[in-house]
Amino acid sequence: MVMRHPFVQQRLAASIAVTLSLFSGSAFSSSFALIEQSVSSMGTAYAGAGSATLDPSTIYFNPASMSGMDGQQFSAGLHIVLPSTEFSGTGTFTNTGTALDGNPFQVSGNGSGGDAGTTGIVPHLAYVRQIDDKLSAGITINVPFGLKTEYDPGWAGRYSALESEITTININPALSYQVNQTTSIGVGISAMYAELRLKNAIDYGLLTQTAPGRLASDITAQMDVDDWGYGFNVGVLFEPSDATRIGIAYRSEVDVDMTGSVTTLSSQGAQTSTDLPSTMTFSLTHDLNDKWTVMGDVTWTKWSNQDALVANLQDGSANIIPLQWDDTYRVAAGASYSYNDRLTLRGGIAFDETPVPSESYRIASLPDEDRVWLTIGAGYKLSDKVSFDFGYAHLFIDDTRIENEDAANTGIPGSPFHHLSGSYDAAVDIISAQANWKF
Numbered sequence: 001m002v003m004r005h006p007f008v009q010q011r012l013a014a015s016i017a018v019t020l021s022l023f024s025g026s027a028f029s030s031s032f033a034l035i036e037q038s039v040s041s042m043g044t045a046y047a048g049a050g051s052a053t054l055d056p057s058t059i060y061f062n063p064a065s066m067s068g069m070d071g072q073q074f075s076a077g078l079h080i081v082l083p084s085t086e087f088s089g090t091g092t093f094t095n096t097g098t099a100l101d102g103n104p105f106q107v108s109g110n111g112s113g114g115d116a117g118t119t120g121i122v123p124h125l126a127y128v129r130q131i132d133d134k135l136s137a138g139i140t141i142n143v144p145f146g147l148k149t150e151y152d153p154g155w156a157g158r159y160s161a162l163e164s165e166i167t168t169i170n171i172n173p174a175l176s177y178q179v180n181q182t183t184s185i186g187v188g189i190s191a192m193y194a195e196l197r198l199k200n201a202i203d204y205g206l207l208t209q210t211a212p213g214r215l216a217s218d219i220t221a222q223m224d225v226d227d228w229g230y231g232f233n234v235g236v237l238f239e240p241s242d243a244t245r246i247g248i249a250y251r252s253e254v255d256v257d258m259t260g261s262v263t264t265l266s267s268q269g270a271q272t273s274t275d276l277p278s279t280m281t282f283s284l285t286h287d288l289n290d291k292w293t294v295m296g297d298v299t300w301t302k303w304s305n306q307d308a309l310v311a312n313l314q315d316g317s318a319n320i321i322p323l324q325w326d327d328t329y330r331v332a333a334g335a336s337y338s339y340n341d342r343l344t345l346r347g348g349i350a351f352d353e354t355p356v357p358s359e360s361y362r363i364a365s366l367p368d369e370d371r372v373w374l375t376i377g378a379g380y381k382l383s384d385k386v387s388f389d390f391g392y393a394h395l396f397i398d399d400t401r402i403e404n405e406d407a408a409n410t411g412i413p414g415s416p417f418h419h420l421s422g423s424y425d426a427a428v429d430i431i432s433a434q435a436n437w438k439f
Contacts (some may be wrong), residue, residue, distance in 0.1 A: 032147045032166065033276075033301070035330075036079040037140070040170070042391035043377015044334025045348030048295025050283030051237065051247035054379075055387070055436045056126035059138050061281060062235035062249040063174035063186030065137040066128050070438075075126045077389070077434035085149065085367055089398035089402070089422010091156030093203075107418060113155030116367075117426070118148040135176030139173045145194070145276070149365060152216050157420040158201040160364035160404070162220070165197045172233070184237045192276075194256050195226040195388035198365070202264060203418065223270055225260030231276075247283035253302075262313065269314035277302045290338065295331040295348075324361065328353040332373070346377040346391075350407045359401040367424040369400040377432075384438070391432040400424035 036042065038057035041049040049061040054070030055076040091107035124142040131137060147166040151158065174188030205217025235249035254276040260269040284296045320388040334348030351372040356362050362369075377391035402424065405417045 001186035012395070032145050034122055034144055034146050036081070036430065036432065037077075037124050037142050038075075039079070039377070039389040039391045039432040040346075041075045041378055042079075042393060042430070042432050043346030043348065043375055043379070044295050044336060045350040045375045045393070046330075047297040047331045047334035047348050047350065048067045048283055049287040049297060050249045050281045051245040051285040051295070052283075053237075053245070055389075055434075056128040056138060056140075057124060057436075058125055059128060059174060059176075059186075060124070060140045060142060060172065062237060062247045063188045063233060064176050064235040064237035065247065066123075066130075066174070066176035066183040066186060067178040067184035067237065068139050068245075069128045069130065069136065072129055072439035073128045074437045074439070075124075075277070075434060077124050077432065079118040079122040079430055079432040081122060082429040082431070083120070083426070084115055084428070085117040085424055085426045086115050087112050087151075087155075087364070087367070087402075087424050089156070089420065089423055090116070092419050092421070094419060095406070096135070096415060098374045107156050107159075113151035113157060116149040116151050116161075116364075117428075118150055120146055120148055122146060130323065134178045136176045137172070137174070138176075142170050142172070143168055144170045144192070147365075148292075151364070153251050157364045158218070159203055159418045160420055161198075161200050163197070163199040164365045167195045169193045174233070182239050182297075184239075186235045186237070188233045190231045190233065190251075190254060192229045192231070192254050192256070193226070194229065194258060196223070196258060196260075198223045198371060200375075202207045218268070219264055221262060221264045223260065223262045223264065225258035225270055225272060227256055227258045229254040229256035231255075231278065243287040245285045247285075249279075249281045249283070251279045253278045253305075275305065277305065293336045295332075295334045295336075297330075297350075300331040301328045301330075301355070306355070324357050325355040326353075326357050328355050334375075342381045344379040346375075346379070348375045349373060350375075352395075359403045361404070363404050364402070364420060367400050367402065367426060369398045369424075369426070371395045371397045371428075384439075387436045389432075389434040389436070391430070393428075393430040393432075395428035395430075397426040397428070400426060403433055 037060040041055045052058040053065050055075045056073050058065050097350045122143050126140045129139040145168040150163045170192045172188050174192045176186035178184045199222045201218045202221050204219045231252040231254040233251040238246040259271045261267050279301045281299045287293050304326045304327045330352045332350035336344055336346045338344050352371050354368045354370050356368050375393040379389045381387045404420050
């Protein structure tokens with residue numbers, strides 16, 4: 001006979017709310033803030049992306065760069081992202097009450113969960129039209145955030161994550177104006193659609209006082225929410241000489257209030273809010289001679305305003321999750337070599353920080369850590385009007401520890417919880433191609 005705890009419904013709602021809050025915050029970390037918006041810039045690890053005038057794909061990084069593009073131009077690119085994310089460790093259950101007297105035991109399941117990394121496709125389109133000698137207009141349609149992780153059913157961390165997916169589409173029209181021979185300015189607005197799906201297990205045995213942490217007691221919770229958010233971006237491009245370009249660009253935060261439903265034993269409404277962080281980019285491109293060009297880039301992302309997130313369910317339950325995230329920097333350096341009038345070769349390196357401050361704030365939906373980019377690329381001009389770009393990147397990710405209480409923790413002092421302890425072995429490969437047309 002199943003004995004129901006008097007706080008079953010409250011605890012079930014709180015478990016869902018914890019998962020919802022944690023994932024909503026983690027979905028917009030640096031590892032999901034996709035920088036893959038240009039293949040020509042990818043070859044140099046995105047060093048110089050904010051000061052480049054190679055093709056329309058670069059206007060996402062700095063709208064002022066349109067002033068360096070003549071006539072009408074169009075770019076279409078595609079990145080194939082191949083991540084590998086493998087966990088090793090254990091899940092345990094701890095009860096500080098009378099049943100287990102604080103003694104942990106291993107959660108039943110198949111352990112690692114397999115390779116949670118899932119192949120992703122990141123497309124982008126960009127168009128620029130020169131209106132007159134001073135004014136240009138353009139638009140980018142891209143995917144600035146994305147995520148897909150999927151673990152095997154029954155793994156040790158199933159109460160944190162089974163399947164996590166976020167899809168975004170960003171529509172960003174912009175204008176640029178050439179103030180004088182050395183200075184151009186640009187401004188744009190963004191309309192971003194975000195859709196989030198999250199699936200995880202709920203330890204129903206814990207909530208109903210049957211044997212907790214056992215597969216037979218699990219139920220599944222799935223959340224589906226979506227909405228639109230809006231923001232703006234501005235940029236300045238300085239050209240102190242024919243050989244040097246300096247770009248400074250700012251992209252505002254985008255406030256997204258996502259609504260939808262959570263389904264467990266029944267379905268109810270769900271809502272979560274987050275601000276995609278603002279960024280500031282400083283970029284340099286310098287031609288050493290008619291063959292060699294060097295680039296540098298520093299991007300700052302303001303994650304520190306994500307100190308907490310709130311999740312709300314239709315039944316009135318809510319949960320506040322402290323994140324204590326840090327601001328991050330991405331630093332890149334690269335170079336290109338013009339082999340001849342048709343072929344350009346590129347290479348670059350970058351260091352990319354994670355906003356997650358420690359292993360205790362890391363969760364299975366976000367096994368994120370600092371990474372180093374190594375990239376190579378090439379550009380080929382088929383004619384004066386048609387060109388192609390190709391790129392490859394390998395991301396070396398630091399050893400990733402996780403020591404985290406998962407969704408079973410109700411937030412009530414003295415309540416039982418699950419704990420996921422272990423490490424991730426992770427890496428990412430990216431293969432990219434882009435076509436450019438001039439009209």
